[in-house]
Amino acid sequence: MGNYHGYAAVQGRGTVALPAELRRKYRLDEPGAQLEIAERSDGVIELRPTLPVPVDEMWFWSEGHQAAEREAEADLDAGRYRTFDDAESFLADLAGLTAESEKHAK
Incomplete structure (x- = not known):
């Protein structure tokens, strides 16, 4: 047009x-x-x-992203989260999760 x-x-x-x-x-x-x-x-x-909403921020309001936001809120409300004192302990935990995921994938 x-x-x-x-x-x-x-x-x-x-x-x-x-x-x-x-x-x-x-x-x-x-x-x-x-x-x-x-x-x-x-x-x-x-x-x-x-x-x-600016066009470059519209992704946040997509149905898929909003569903993920609701899921994250539900996890927080149910206590399904961990906290870390520093970046090193967070990265160590993340590495452990990655290793566990790779182990189950085999």
């Missing part, structure tokens, strides 16, 4: 209905999507699509 040119109807209470193809293209159907509005001195009104 190239540059869109068309009309949008202004409905009751100033609601502007955008064509579905533009809403999909700019992800305006997603929860929290917004339009930035700018009035120029030449009488043009500009609409810029914005999302409340």
Whole structure:
């Protein structure tokens, strides 16, 4: 799809209905999507699509990542975690887990 040119109807209470193809293209159907509005001195009104979460941070809000976050919260709530006094003891524990995992893989 190239540059869109068309009309949008202004409905009751100033609601502007955008064509579905533009809403999909700019992800305006997603929860929290917004339009930035700018009035120029030449009488043009500009609409810029914005999302409340920057695009480079959207991975965090994906369903897969959110499921992993919920799983981690459940593990914390159930006490399924270990703490370490220093980096060396953490790395030693991690090495032990890696060795155990490799042993079971054989």
